[in-house]
Amino acid sequence: DAKTTQPTSMDCAEGRAANLPCNHSTISGNEYVYWYRQIHSQGPQYIIHGLKNNETNEMASLIITEDRKSSTLILPHATLRDTAVYYCIVRALYNFNKFYFGSGTKLNVKP
């Protein structure tokens, strides 16, 4: 699986959009970008995933650059409950081999 690079932490004002970047310059053509988040002392929660097209669901939007070397997770109207560690991982569909979560980005949503 390709490696990912994320900033250690970010701040966002409540009600504003939170834009979390992820670099994955070594991504392969069959690898998807997945985003998860972990609220303190809970299991990570799935947010969204995509291959090359932008994706949107009820939680967030995922913007993938045309060369697929980076992506951005967008929380359109951040709330205090969105304060969490956000993980970007890259892996091939139906790859059941070991996979890694990095250190992620700690998003602090402030009133």
Place this chain on the structure above:
Amino acid sequence: DGGITQSPKYLFRKEGQNVTLSCEQNLNHDAMYWYRQDPGQGLRLIYYSQIVNDFQKGDIAEGYSVSREKKESFPLTVTSAQKNPTAFYLCASIGTESSGNTIYFGEGSWLTVV
């Protein structure tokens, strides 16, 4: 509802004791994983299993053991050989489903050595 159940949520171990953390899933997933998380750190892979009766070591397998006798169960034993076992332990699974290989996690188990 389908999901992953980990138990117990909190566990205290005396030095020299073995303890077993339970992980059960009713998602019919083939692959299951155990991760360890230390405070403020990311997830580190302990063991994983892609199919019943088979499992592979992750990056920090020393001092841990697992079994996979049933598809729905993947217990983790923390042995006395694990010198620093105090941590948060997470179990996960993946299946071939239309949602695109989403990884599901349990709620985690806190292990403290006393």
